[in-house]
Amino acid sequence: MDFKTFRPRRRLLLAVGVAAGLVAAPLSAPLAATAATSLDGVWQMDGYGTTLAISDGKASLYSTTSISCTPAAEYVQDGARFTAEEQQAFTFRVRRDRAVMQVEGNVGDKHLRRLAKLPQLCTVPGATGPLAVFDQFWTTYAENYPFFQAKGIDWSAVRATYRPRVTPGMSDDALFGLLTSMIKPLGDAHTALRTPDERRFTGSRPGTVLPSEELEAMVRPYVEQTALKGIPFTTYANDRIGYADLPGGIGYLRVIAFLGFGNIPDYRAERDTLNRALDQILSKQRTTGSGKLRGLILDLRLNGGGSDQLGLDLASRLTNRPYFAYYKRARNDPSDPAAFTTPQPLFVQPTERTKYTGPIAVLTGGSQMSAGETFTQALMNRTPKPVRIGENTQGVFSDVLVRKLPNGWDFIVPNEEFRTLSWKSYDGPGIPPDVRTPVFTPAEFAAKKDTAFSTALNLLR
Structure with a gap:
């Protein structure tokens, strides 16, 4: 999914919602490895807020935070590679309870550890409504964004300021405006929000013009x-x-x-x-x-x-x-x-x-x-x-x-x-x-x- 058609962002294959209709099937039972080199199992990535479940030549990706688990995409094994429509392919190497993923087009490797089973949050329906939207948005940034201190942003204070303004019946326009107001001060062109009807916001460093x-x-x-x-x-x-x-x-x-x-x-x-x-x-x-x-x-x-x-x-x-x-x-x-x-x-x-x-x-x-x-x-x-x-x-x-x-x-x-x-x-x-x-x-x-x-x-x- 490109937030700007001209500005093709690097697709970290762990992306959510890159291709419409790709929904990972929930997996609740433990996926035990049958051998030390078996790819099958549940894997938690170091960093990146991602869980990967592999079974029978299919890989289901989940985007996770401490309060949420969202199905992301499904990949199919094709020889040594896992592929999915509009996603960069990846390879996956296993040694006992550790694994290394290499995403084609990305530099460096992703490292994973085996879990006994899929996290509980991935097996039940997630919360809905404006407050759930706010909490998942704020938490994802809180758990992943590296530059709050460098940019002088107190993200906990942002939550204290904006969360009381979220109401069950607030309009989409009001919620969109609230979320974008939270991230605009970051001045970061790798922060963005987009709705299905193509309403969008992308940050930028003040005084610059983004490519278009x-x-x-x-x-x-x-x-x-x-x-x-x-x-x-x-x-x-x-x-x-x-x-x-x-x-x-x-x-x-x-x-x-x-x-x-x-x-x-x-x-x-x-x-x-x-x-x-x-x-x-x-x-x-x-x-x-x-x-x-x-x-x-x-x-x-x-x-x-x-x-x-x-x-x-x-x-x-x-x-x-x-x-x-x-x-x-x-x-x-x-x-x-x-x-x-x-x-x-x-x-x-x-x-x-x-x-x-x-x-x-x-x-x-x-x-x-x-x-x-x-x-x-x-x-x-x-x-x-x-x-x-x-x-x-x-x-x-x-x-x-x-x-x-x-x-x-x-x-x-x-x-x-x-x-x-x-x-x-x-x-x-x-x-x-x-x-x-x-x-x-x-x-x-x-x-x-x-x-x-x-x-x-x-x-x-």
Whole structure:
């Protein structure tokens, strides 16, 4: 489920309500393992508020909090993979009472422990009504959101303020307004609420503009006319990727998303499409010999995110040596905001395909988010180190948990941190540029200037 059609969010496969009609069948009896390596059983994920029940080649997912358990989706085993419509596939490895799940398109692994049986809350009907909606919404954020302290938000005080305002007969409009008022102060573009009739709210860092189809319709002609000045600009992968050869042996690579490269929402298909595009862009002529590029401008100023792994896949085409990208961890104790899963170090591994390994200037801005930011973070330890030019990125890195409320509304909440080698987090303020310039401002549009682009071009010449 994409809250913005242009902004394809990373689908953590544990999402709720991604595809209409996928309802997990309740399972009340214990699912005992018949062998130490049996997948069958009930599994509780470390972090992520998710329980998984596997039986006879089917996997039923439940979204859980301390007060609720909501059927999420059903997957069918297909060889070594579990698949479901409009969800990324996953693999599942078991060793006795522990298991590891790897979601295609996500970076890192999910770790699980075996339970004796399905939690009691998953076997009985859940509470309904406006108060149940409020409590499940508030509790999901309380148990998963990692950034309350960093953003100066007392979430218990939020509950004390808003819960008394919830009444049994309150209108949908009033309830929607109340819930959005709770999360708006977070200023977080990975927080959102949507109703079946397409009423929606998405947070954002103040002073920024979120990526959208409308913004892209304005920015792309501006870039082609103002920066490229008529130089041929070829697009690939459903127009998500574009490239132009600039005078002086400089390449210009624009990437507006890390998902939606093809018509099949499957990581492996997306990766193949990405590689086919990069094989043409980073051709032997441009990466070896006398025609080798002297520099590359990588424009991410408008990037709606997508798959972190696709970001690492692109990074693998920009290095000839492996290097550290970032640490990733998730909240892991509903009652302790300071408790996280063990940090997983992720690395950029050079590909065997053609690569560009020279100087890079990365154009950044507030309309760049999610996987567009983790990709930028993954480049920070590259050699030679890219120069970032423009403005701070949006400041949202985590995958999102997609959850469904008792009244059928969907909402999302982030639950992860992405940390640098020195243990810094850019969630909130975003990644700052090395060289600060205006990005897509009214003054730039009026003057028909692209200062970030021209600065990058001058630095690479």
